[in-house]
Amino acid sequence: MLEIKNIxxxxxxxxxLHNISMDFQLWKNYCILGKNWSWKSSLAMTIMGNSKYILKSGDILLDNQSIKNLSPNERSKLWIFLAFQHIPEIPWLKLFEFLRTIYNVHNETNYSFLQFKKIIEPVFQELNLDREFLRRDLNVWFSGWERRKLEVAQIKLLQPKYIILDEIDSGLDVDAFKKVAKLVTEENQEGNTFIIITHIFTILDYIPVDKVFVLENGKIIEEGDKKLVNKIKEKGFN
Ligand SMILES: Nc1ncnc2c1ncn2[C@@H]1O[C@H](COP(=O)(O)OP(=O)(O)OP(=O)(O)O)[C@@H](O)[C@H]1O
Ligand SMILES: [Mg+2]
Structure with a gap:
């Protein structure tokens, strides 16, 4: 279980963020809602260990062990994954090398070009992604749909257990969004946990959620089951 304790x-x-507490259990899915500027992405970055976000108090525990002093790399090795809201572009870093590096670091392996090719090509085939992408600079000139598909490719490659999706619905047209939602749903069958950050709600038609948290001004103002989503859909956040 991943626990955020009064951070x-x-x-x-x-x-x-002020006194945030949340528990995330495996096999369950969660949703963090809030209007713009409610500090949702900051919370996601904090869980992943971005050093710009300084923990003033509280703790983050994974299976009762504190992970608050671990680097993002170390947290990734403990099966936590964040799909960024704003996906960075990195010119000069080839997608193939990026994926090979994260795979090797994550699994403490040292797969060569040829060894990793055998691992990544079936993933690309499954996602209907052209192998030519592997030669391109990371996310540079990729469409919103291609960027999101590559996030799914990373989930398939790393097989994380706690998967935070920060507005995975942004930057997609309706059809592309439905396809990404379907891919994500397929990944939600192996006893993992999705933590879905959104303010658009549509993704919740595809992935069932067990618990909902509503943030405002960096505080949890409400929590409950999926009925809370319907209430907010009808009445808005206020
Ligand atoms: N590293 C940082 N340094 C300074 N300010 C930051 C940092 N990260 C976030 N903020 C500020 O915190 C506020 C909340 O940002 P955040 O991106 O967490 O909100 P959000 O709820 O994800 O918004 P949105 O729904 O628009 O994505 C913003 O004013 C943002 O500029
Ligand atoms: Mg955000």
């Missing part, structure tokens, strides 16, 4: 977060000059 408060600062950046260098701002206080962002």
């Amino acid at each position: 408060s977060i600062n950046t260098q000059d701002k206080s962002l």
Whole structure:
């Protein structure tokens, strides 16, 4: 179980999150809702260990062990994964090398070009992604749909257990969104846990959620079951 225990977060000059507590159990899915500027992405970055977000108090536990001092790499090895809201572009870093590096670091292996080719090509085939992509610079000139598909490719490759999707629905047209939602749903069958951050709700038609948290101004203002989503859909966040 992944537990966020009463955390408060600062950046260098701002206080962002206040006394947040959440539990995420395997086999269940969660949703974090909130209007723009409610500090949802900051919370995701904090769980993943981005050092810009400084833990002022509280702790983050995985199976009762504190992970608050671990680097993002180390947290990834413990099966936590974050699909970013804003996916970075990295010119000069070939997609193949990026994927091979994260795979090797994650699994503590040292697969060569040829060894990794045998691993990545079936994943690309399954996702209907052209192998030519592997030669391109990471995310540079990729469409929204291609970027999201590559996030799914990373999930397939790393097989994380706690998967945080930060507005995976942004930047997609309706059809592309449905396809991504379907791919994600297929990944939700192996006893993993999705933590879905959104303010659009449509993704929740595809992935069943067990618990919903609503954030505002860096605080949890409400929590409950899926009925809370319907309430917010009808009445808005206020
Ligand atoms: N590293 C940082 N340094 C300074 N300010 C930050 C940092 N990260 C986030 N913020 C600020 O925190 C506020 C909340 O940002 P955040 O991206 O977490 O909100 P959000 O709920 O994800 O919004 P959205 O729904 O628009 O994605 C913003 O004012 C943002 O500029
Ligand atoms: Mg955000």
